Amino acid sequence: MIREKIEYKNEPVFLIDGSSFLYRAFYAYPDLKRSDGLPTNAIYIVIRMLLKIVKEEKPEYMGFFLDGKGPTFRHELYIPYKAQRPGMPEGLSAQIEPLREAVRILGIPEYTAQGLEADDLIAGYTEIFKSKHPVIIVASDKDLKQLLDDHVYLWDPGAKNAEILDCDGFRRETGIGPEQWPDYQALVGDSSDNIPGIPGVGPKTALNWLKKFPSLEELQAGLDELKPKEQEKLREHMDDVFLYRRLTKLKPDCLSGAGLETLKTRPADPVELQKFLDEYEFKSLKNEIPGSQELKHEQSREKGGVQKAWAEKEELPDCRGQITGLYLGQDSYLVALEDQEWEVSKKTPPIEKLEFCKKYVFSLKDLYRENQDWMQEPVSGFFDISLGVYLLNPEERDYSFDRIFRTYAPEIAVHRENRAVAALKIGQMVEKRLDAAGLLGLMQELEMPLVPVLCRMESAGIGIDLAAFDNFLRQVKKSLDDLTASIYSLAGKEFNIRSTQQTAQVLFDELGLKARRKTPKGAYSTSNVVLESMRRDHDIVDLILQYRTLEKLRSTYLEPLPRKVDVGGRLHTTFNQLATATGRLSSSNPNLQNIPIKGEFGPRMRACFKPSKGKLLVAADYSQIELRILAHMSMDPNLLQAFGGNEDIHRRTAGLLFDKDIQEVSQDERRKAKTINFGLLYGMGPQKLSRELSISMEEAKEFISVYFSKLDRVRDFYQQIEEKAQEQGYVTTMAGRRRLLPDINSRNTNMAQQARRTAVNTVIQGSAADVIKKAMLAVDSDSELRSLGSVMVLQVHDELLLEVDAPVAQKAGERLARVMAGVESLEVPLLVEWGTGENWAEAHG
Template sequence: MPLKDRLNLSAEPVFLVDGSAFVYRGFYAFRDMSTREGFPTNALFVVLRMIMKILREEKPRAIGFFLDGKGPTFRNEIYSEYKAQRQATPEDLLVQIEPIKEALRLFGLPVIVSEGGEADDCIASLAERLRPSHPVIIVGADKDLKQCLAERVWLWDPAGKQDKLTGLAEFTGETGLAPSSWPDFQALTGDSSDNIPGVPGIGPKSAAEIMARFPTLEAIWQGLDELPEKYRKKLDGRLEDALRWRELTRLRTTFCHTTDLAALTPAAPDIAGLKEFMARYEFGSLARELSTLPAPQKAASVAASSAKAGGMSLLDYVNGPKAEPKSSAERVATPGELPELSGMHVGLAPLPDGMALGLDGRELLYTGDEAALAKALAAPQAGPASLAAPSFKDILARPRAAGAWRALPFAKVRDLGLMAYLLNPEEREYGLTHLLAAYEADPDMPSLPDDAPGLAARSLGELLAKRLKAAGMERLYAELELPLLPVLRDMEEAGVAIDLGAFESFLDEVTDKLAELTEAIREAAGLSPGEEFNVRSSHQLADLLFNRLSLKPRGKTPGGLPSTSQAVLEKMAGEHPVIDLVLTYRGYEKMRSTYLEPLPRLVGPDGRIHTTFNNLSTATGRLSSSNPNLQNIPIRGEMGGRMRACFTAGPGRLLASADYSQIELRLLAHLCGDPELTKAFAAGEDIHARTAAILHGKEPGEVTPDERRAAKTINFGLLYGMGPQRLSRELKITLTLAKEFIARYFERMPAVKAFFEGVERDARRDGYVTTMFGRRRLLPGLFSRNDNEQAQAVRQAINTRVQGSAADIIKLAMLRAHEDERLRALGARLILQVHDELVIEAPKDAAREAGERLAGIMTSAVDISVPLAVDWGVGPTWAEAH
C-alpha cells in the first residue's frame, strides 16, 4: 500500500532521499558484486533497486536524491576533528558514483549535491520549508534525521530488513523526547561515527534518565544540583563542550535555498536508455522490472530555476549554440566534419570536448584536413605554438599530424586531463566537459567574454598549471608524466607478437581439462550420468552445494540466496571435494574465457596485439592497460608460464625482459632508514631469510624454506597493512603467534614502525600522502565515520608512499630507455610494461646487449641509499625471457 494511503494523506507527499547513506549501505552490504569484467556494482544495484521500489509503489510527484558534497563543511570550522577518523572512500565505491548519477538522470530524478553542509542539512531545510503545504517523507535511516520529525514529516527506511516508518508519535513514544531535543541527547552520548566525543561516562541510558527531567542542555546545567551525584560529577564543567557537540549534531534549516518544489519534479524516465544501462552493468533482474514502472505522472510542474545571471557559463562555451561564421576564411569545423577527432577543440573555436591551439598569437582553424594542419604546424613562419587539450596522448594517435604535434616543446603543452588527474587521481573522469563543470566555480577561473568560447580550454589549462605549481607537482608533470605520453603511444603502436598456434594448442589442453574436471565434479557430487548440471551456472551450483550436499552457506547474493562467489568458495575450501574441484575448474575457465579465446581475436593485420596503456586510471600512479589488459596476464605457476610462452618476438628478433627485484621493500629500507633492512640489501642478503632469522631467533643459514616463505608473507603483508588476523589465516597459525611475529618484527626494526606511524600522522595532518617525486594522493577516508574505511585509508597512505614511488621510478626508467641512444642504435624498442617489469624487442644478435643495457638503465634510474636490483633475461618468448 502506498504511503499516501497508509498515512491517509490528502495531498501528494514530497520524498527526500538521503542518497549518500544508501550508497554507502549498498556498498558494504554486498561486497562481492561486480560485472563479468570486474567493475563493482554493489552500491549501484542497491540504490537502483530501492529507487525502482519507490517509483513503482509510491509514484512520487516530487522527489529529490541528496548527496554529500566534497570538502569540509561548517562543522569542521566548529570542531576541526569532526569526522577526522574517517577513511578515504574506497576506490570500488568512488567509481560507482557517476553511474549512480547517470542512472538517476535516466529515471528522471533530480540529484542535489550539498555545498558547505551535508545532505542531511539540505533534507532538513526542505522538510522545514515544505511541510506547511506538503507532507514530507524523508527516505533514510541516519539517526541524525530523527530531529526532522514533526507533524506531516515521517522517516522511512524502505531498504532495511523490514520496511520501517517512523513518525512523531513513534519517536516520542520510543525516546520520551521531542525531536528538537534529539541533538541535545546526541551531544551527551556522543557519536563515534562522526568523531563527536560526547560527555565522558554518559551513555544512552544515562542521557535518557537525565533528559526525562531536563529536556535541553541549558535546562540540565541550570538544574545540575538536582541531579544525582553520579551525574553531577560527570557533567560538571562540561557545558561548553556539550554545547559544541550539539552544534555538530543539529541539522541546519537554511541550506538548499534555491531548491524549490519545481526542482523536485521528476521527469519521464528514459526507458530505452535505462535498458541499455541495465545491460551495460548486467542488471538483468532490474531490466525485467522496468516494465513494472508506472507511466509518467501528468501533474503540472513549476518552471525550472532561472538561468545563471551574468551571461554564459563555461559549459555554455562548449555545449551552447554557436554563431554562424562570417566568411569561409573564418569557418570553423563542426563535430560532424571530425568523425575521427570527435571530442577535440581545435583552434580558438567552439568544438566540443577538445583543444585550443595557438600559433604565434594567431588562431588556427581546423577544417578536417590533417595534412594541412601538419603542414601549418611545421611551417617556419608559424612561430611558437602552444596547445591545451583534454588528452595529448589521443592527439599523438593521429598518424598524419602526430609528427608535428611531437615537435611542440613540452613546456608549451597543457594536457588538461593529465593535469587534473595529478591534482585528484581518484576522480576517474577527466573529459573537458566534466573538467569545465568541476572548475567553473574556482575563484581563479577567469570570466570569459561571450564572443570567445574557444578560450575555455586555454583558460582551464592556465588554472590547472597554477594549481599544479601550488601543489608542488609542476616538475612531476613537466619532466615525467607529460614526456611519458609519446613513450606510451610508441609502445601501443609497436604492440607485441603472439603465437596463434601456441594459443590454439593451449586452448585445446584447457578445454580437455575443463571436461575432465566437469566429470570429476559430477562424480564427487554423486550425480547420475544423465542428470543435467552446468558448473558455470551459479544457480545450479548453489542447489548442488547447499541443498543436495547440505553444505553451510558462507555468504548471500543481493537477492538473499546462498552465494557461490569466488571469495565464498575460497572460504569453504577443504569442506568437500566438490569445492576444491570447482575452484580448480574456475582457474582453467578464467584462462579460457579471459585469455585463450579473446586474445587471438584481437590480433591486428601485423600479427600483433596492440593494447592501450592507461595513465589516468590508478590512484598510486601505476599504469594499467586495456583492450586487452596485458597487466593481468598470469606470471607464476604452470599456467602463467604457458600463457607467457604464447607471446613472442617478431621474425628475426628476441624479447628481453627486465624486472625490478623487491623494489618496494628496497624503497621501504630507503624511506625508513632501518639499519637491519639497509644492511641486508647493501650486502646482497636474502631479505626474506634474514627476516625469518629475526622472527625465529636463528642465523639466516639455519632458516627452513617454510620459515622463509612465511617471512616473505610478513615482509610484504606488513608493507600493505596486513593485521594479525589476516596473517594468522595466510600462514595458518594461531592469532597469538601472528601477533608475536608482528611485535617481534617491529621490535627488531623500530624504524619501520616509526615510518608507518609518520606516514599516517602526516596524512592526517595534510589530508594526502606524497611519493618520493611529489605525486599526491588525497585520503578523505582517513576522516570516515566507518572504522574499516579509516583503516583502509591508512593502508592506502603507506601503499601510495611506497608503491607510488616505485611507479614513478619505473616510469622514469621507461623514459630513459625510450630516449637511450645505445638502445636505439641496437634496434631495440620498448613494447610492454607490466607492474615492475619492462619488455623490449631487439634483433637477435643485439638482444642480449640490449637486455643488459635496459637492466643498467633501470638500476641507475634513481640514486637511493640501497641498491636497486634487476632480474633480466632474453628469449624468443616472454616466458623464456622472464
Template sequence: MRDKIVLIDGHSILNRAFYGVPDLTNSEGLHTNAVYGFLNIMFKILDEEKPEYLTVTFDVHAPTFRHEMFADYKGTRKPMAEELRQQVPVIKDVLRAMHIEVIEKAGLEADDLLGTLSHRCEEKGMDVSIISGDRDTLQLATEHIKIRIPKTKQGKTEVEDYYAADVQERYGVTPKEFIDVKALMGDTADNIPGVPGVGEKTATKIIQQYQTIENAYEHVDELKPPRASKNLKEFWEQAQLSKTLATIKLDADITFELENARHENPYTKEAHELFQRLEFKNLLGRFDVEASVNDVEKYFREVTGKEEIEKVFKEAEKAETVGVAFSKDAGNVLPLFAHASGYGRVSLCYEAEKIVTIPCDMDADFEYLTGKLSHLAKGVKRFSMCGLKEYLEWLPELTSENGFDAIVAAYLLNPLKNDYNAEDVAREHLNLLIDEKLDEGTKSCYEAYTAYACVPVLEKKLEENGMFRLFNEIEMPLVFTLYDMEQAGVKVEGEELKRYGEELGARIVELEKEIYEMAGEEFNINSPKQLGVILFEKLEMPHAKKTKTGYSTAADVLDKLAPEYPIVAKILEYRQLAKLKSTYADGLANYIGMDGRIHSKFNQTITATGRISSTEPNLQNIPVRMELGRLIRKVFVPKEGCVFVDADYSQIELRILAHCSGDEQLIQAYREARDIHRMTASQVFHVPFDEVTDLQRRNAKAVNFGIVYGISSFGLSQDLSISRKEAAQYIEHYFESYPGIKTFLDKCVSDAKEKGYAETLYGRRRPMPELKSSNFMQRSFGERVAMNAPIQGTAADIIKIAMIHVNEELKKRNLKSRMILQVHDELLIEADETELEEVQQILQDKMEHAAELLVPLSVDMHTGKNWYEAK
C-alpha cells in the same frame, strides 16, 4: 477539475536515496549519491503526477517541540552520516535553482509541515500527493490525500500508493487509527517506545476492536493476550507519550503562500549549471536550455580557403601558447579529405579572442592541416591539447619540452577521477560550462580554447601543489614514451594462441565429465545457484553461506573446501581454465592487428596511485600464479632477428620502504645484499639466520609484503592460514624488529589525516577522503591506503623515470631495439640480436639509477625467444 500539489518529505527521501544509491563523488570530492537519488525519485513522481504545485519540506537541525518534550525518546536518534549531512545544503541549492519552493522552520519536523500543508490544501479543494519514505505519514491519507512511498528494488524505484481506503485494506485500520497502532507497538527507527510486549499484530487487533488507546485502556482488563493487558496498565503513561510522538501536527504555525509553490519549468539555466558541476551527465538531457552564455563563443569562427588558413597559422606561430583540438565531423566534411579514423576538423586557439575551426576540404585536407600543426608545434612554448597521446601520430615534430596535456595535468590535481574530458577541465579549472549537445565545430572550438586557457591555470595549481616538476619531468615525457610503446606493439603467434586455446578447451571438457561423475549428475557448473545446491545440499559440505540468491560459491568459500573435497579442487581448476580460455586464448586473438602484433593502450590517468594501466587488451594481467596460465606468455614473441630482454625491479617497494622509513636494520640488510625474507624470519621467529626453515621464510615474505600494503592481523591470518592471534604476534614482532617502519607508517596515516592526502617522494598526491568517512570500514581502508600510497606511488614514479630514460637512450643511439611492454615493475624490450649486450647495459644503468635511495635498486634480467623464457 481539482488542482494538484506534490509535497515531498525532503530529509526522508534524501536519506532513502543516500542508502539506496552507491556512493558517488564529483571531481571536487563532494558526495552526491543522495542528491542524485533524490532527483531521480522526484523526476519520476513529477513525470507521473504532472502537478500544478510543488513543495519540499525539511527538518531544521534544531530541537523541535517533540524533541524537547520527549528528549529520552526522539533525542536518541542516530546522528546523520557525515557524507549525507554535507549533501543537505546541496539539495536545497539545487531545488531553489529549479525554482522549487522549500519550506523549513525551527521547532517543526518535516512531517508536521507535511501534515499542516496537506490539510490546508485539501481544505482548499486540492488533490495532494505526499512523497515520503516514513510510514508515519500514512495517518495523513484521505480520499484526496495520497501517500506515495518510494522503494528501491534491484536499482529501480517503485512507489507504493495509499489513499485512506488503501491504508485500511493493507493495515486493517483507518489512517487515524494507524497512530494508535504505532503508539502501542512503538517504532525503533523513530525511537517511539510503545508498550513492551505488544507487537504489530496484537496492536492492530486491539485498535480494530477499540479504535483508540484511550478506549482500549478503559477496557484494559478485557484485553488479550493477558500480557498486553498487564503491560498497558504498567506502561500507560509511556503509551500516551508514544501517541503524542507518533501524531503528526495538522495545525503548525507556518506561513505558506500557495502561489510560491506553483510548479513551472524547473529546468533553468542555474539548475543546468549545478547539474554540470555535480556531474549528473545523464540528467542533463532533461534540460532544453542553450549552452551557457559566455564571452568565449562570440570569438569562434570557421576558416576555409588556403589564403585564410595560411594567415591563421602565421598568426599562431607568433603565440607563446596554442590550444589545439581534432574532431570527427563526418556530417560536414567530405570523407575524401578527412582521415580514415574519422578526424575531419582541427581547431586552434592562440589568443583569448582568436579561436578558429578548420574543416577538411579541397583547399585543406587532413594531411595538409596536420603538416601545418606539426610545423607549428616546433616553435611555440606550449602546444596544448586534451589527451595529447591520441594525436601524436600526426605531430612528429612535437616534443615533451613544449607539449602540454591538459588531461594529465588535471588528473595529477585529482587522481581520484579517472575519466577526464575537455568539458571536465573547462568546468573545474576555467569555471566554463560547455553544453554537450553542441555541433562538432563549436565543441571543437571550446576544446581548443580550453586547451589554451587552462595552461597558466593548471601550471599555477601544479606549482602550488608541489607537482610542477612531476608534471614536466615525468608525466609529460611519459606521454611520448607510452606512445612509442603503443606504436611498437608486441608480436603474437596466432596459431600458437589457437593451439593453446584448444588445449585449454580439451582439459575443460575433461574436467566437466569428472565433476559430473563426482556429483552424480549433470548441472551448470557456471551457475552459482546450481553449484551451491550440489555442494551444500546434495553433498552436504560445511562452510555453507546462504545469500538472498542461494549459497555463496565465491573463491574464498571453495578454497576452504578444496583440500578435503576433490570435486571442489576440480571446480576451482575448471573456473581458472575457463577464465584463461575466454579472456586470453580467445580474447587476445581479437586484438591481433594486420601486422601480427597487439597494440595495447597504456593509460597514465586511470589509477589513483599513479601506476600505469593497460587496456584493449590488458597485457599487465597475464596470469603468473598457475603454470598453465604462465604458458600463455609463450605466444608473445620477438620479431625475426630479435630476442626479448625482460628486466624486473627486485623488491622495489620494500627498498622504498627501507629508504622512507630510515630503518637502520632494513637499510643495512639491503646494503649487504642479504636475503631480506630470511632475515625477517630470523627476527620475527627468534631463530638463527642459518636455521630459518623454508616455511618460516615464506611466512616472513608474506609479512614483509603485507606490511607495505597495511595488512591487518585478519588479512595475514587468511593469507597464512593461521589464527588471528598468531598473525597479530607476527606483526608485533615485525615492528619490534624494524621500529623505524612502525614509526614511518604511523606518520603516513597521521600526515594524511592532517593534510587530506598522501604523498610520494616525487610530490605526487593521492587525496584521502576515506579518512573522514563515518563508516569504520571506509576509514580502515583509508588508513591502509595512507600507508601504501607513498610506497606504491613512489615505485610507480621510479619505473616511469626508468622507462623514459631507457626509451630516450634507445632512440638517442639510433638502435633498432624497442621497449614494448611495461608490467608494473617489469620492462620488456624487443632487442635486436646485434644490440643485445648494449640493450642490457642500458637497462641495467637506467633502471638502477632511476632514483638515488639509501639502498641500492636491484634489477633481475633475463633473455628468451618468447616472453615465457625471458620471464
C-alpha cells in the same frame, strides 16, 4: 518537458526531496569550492537543477523539502535506525543555509519540520493534493516509490535517462503495487537506514513472496505454503519484519489543513539571484537565468563573438608564440585565442600555425592518436588537462571532457560548446592549482613526457604465437571437459559450473557442506577465497577451483587474445595513466598486465608471446623494489644491511621472526616471512594474514607484533605516515605524487583504518610507480639502446620488455639493466634482473 508526458486538468504540484539531492550532489562533486575554500558543490548542483525545473516546467505550485532536526518517531521505534551514519559533514552543513537562501530567491516555498523527514512531508502533501492535482515527486530516494498512484509520479532529473516513473511503470518493473513497497523494503532491508531486513532474503525472493501474498499479514498467514528453508528464514524474524515496515512506511497523515496556496511559487528575483551567483562564484549559472541567453548573444556580438571558420572561409591566424586552447572534435579541431574560437578541418591540421605556442588540450594522447604529426612538437608545448586533473585528485576515475567541464564550469563562464575556450580557461586554472600543490614538476618532468612513450609502445604492440595459443587452448578445453565429467559425477547431477548460484545449491543444499560466508545480498558465497577454505570438506571443491582457473585462462586469454591481433600478428594494448590512485599504469583492451606470471600456467602463457622474425625479447624487472624503497624511506638498519649485503631479504626477515640464523631458516619459514614482508606493505591485517598462512588469529597477531618489534624503524615510519596523513589529509610519494585521504579522520573506525592502510600503501607503491615511469623515460631516450634498434613493447608492474635484433640482444639487456638501475639514487642498490629469449617466458626467466 514533464508536463507533456502526463494528463492533467488542474496544474501539477511539484514536490522536491531537497535532502536526497543535497547528499547526492555533495558526494558526487567533491572538488567544487569557492576561491576562499568554502565548499559549494551541493549548492551549485541543486540550484542548477531548480533553475532547469523553473525554466522548463514553469511550475505554479512547488515545494522544496528538507529533513528536520532531531530524532524522528522511527528512532523511538528502533534505536539502531540510521545509527551507522556519521554526522553530517561540515562541508555539507555549511551549505544548508546558503541553499535555503537561494531557494527563497528563486521563489520556491521551502519546508522543514522538527522530527520529520523530508519524505514524510512529501507524503503528507501528496495525500492532500493527489485527488485534484497531478503530483510530481522530484526525488532520487527509493522510499518514495510507495507514494506512486494514478496521478502521482516520480521524476529524478539527475538520473541518466531522467524518465518519469508512473504506477504502471512501477508494476512492470517489479510485479507488485506501490502500496506493497514498504513490505518489500521490510523484507530485504535498507543498509542506508540501518534496517537489517531478513537474513538471506534478497530482492528476488521478496518479490516472489509478495506476488503470491500481497501483504506481510497474508505472508504470515500463508507461512506453511513456503518451502521449509524459506519458512525457517521467515519464522524467526516475523515479528521484526512488521517493525521494519513501520520504519519504511511514510506518514501521509503528518499534515492537516495545508492549502494549495502554501506551495504557490513566485517569480525569481533576478537582481538578488545575480548577487547570490556572484557571491558564490557560479558564473555559468547566470546563463540559466531567464533572458540571460539573449544578453549573452548581444555581448558576444559586441566582442566579436566566437569565430568558427572552415579552411575555405576565414582561416585560423598564425598563433605561434601565443597561448591557445586546442580541442579535438569529431570532424575538426577547435582552436581558441582568449575568448575567440576557430574551427579547422581535420584534413588540414593546424600544426604549423600552432608551433612554439602553449597548447592546452583535454587529452594529449587522443591528439597523438588522431595524427602522429603532432608528435613532432616538443611535449613541453602542450598541457594535458586530464592528466593535471588526475594528479590533483587521482581518486576521481572519470577524466572525460564532460566530467571536467561540469567541475570547472562555475568558475570559467564559458558555454559548453566553446570547447577550445574551455580548454584554455580550465587548463590555465588547473596549471595554477598544480603549481600551488607542488605537483607541476611531476606533471612536466614525468607524466607529460611519458605520453608519447606510451603512444609509441601502443603502436608497436607485441607479437603472439597463434599456433602456441591454439595448442594451449585445445589442451585447456580437454582438461575442462575431464573436470566437468568428474564434477558432475561427484555432484550426482549436471549443473552450470560457471553459475555461482547453481554451484552454491550443489555444495550447500545438496551435498550439505557447511557455508562459510554470505554475499551482501544474503546468498551463500562460493568465491575462490571461500572455496579455498573448504578444500578439505569435499573432493568436489578442489575440482571446481581447478575448473575456474582453466576457465579463466580460456575465456580471458586463450580465446579472445588471438582475435585481437592485427594483420602482422601483433597485439596492441592501451596503457592508462589515469586509472589508478597510486600512479601505476594499467593496461586495457586487452589487459596484458594480468597475464599469469607464476604457477602452473604462467610460463606456458608467457611462452605464447614472441618477437618478430630475427629478433629476441629482452625482459628486465626491478627486484623487490617496494621493499627496497621501504628500506630507503624508513632507514631501518636490518633492511639496509640485508639489501646492502645482497642478502635474501625474506630469509633475513624469517631469521628475525623465528630468532634463527639465516642458514637455519626453513623454506616454510621463509615463505611466511615473505607473506608478512609484502602483506604489511599492502595493509594486510591479522585476519587476512591468518588466512594466507593458515594459522590462528592469535598467531597472526603475534607475528605482526614480533615483526614490528624487530623492525622498529619500519613501525615508526608507518606511524609517521599515518600522523602526517591525519594532519594534512593526504600523503605524497618520493616524487611528490599526492593522494587525498578524506576518511583519514573519519569517526567511522573501519573507514579511518582503511584510510591509514591506504596511506602506507600509497607512499610505497606510488613511489615504486614513479621509479618505473622514470625508467621508461630513460630507456626511451637512451642513445645506446636507440642505436641498437631496441623497441620498448610492454610494461608490466616493475618489468620492461624490449624487442631487439637477435645479434645485439645481450648487449641491449646489459644496457637496459644499467639504465634502469640508475634512474633513482637510494640508500640501497636498485637491483635489476634481466634475460633474453625467443618468447616472453624465456626472457623473463
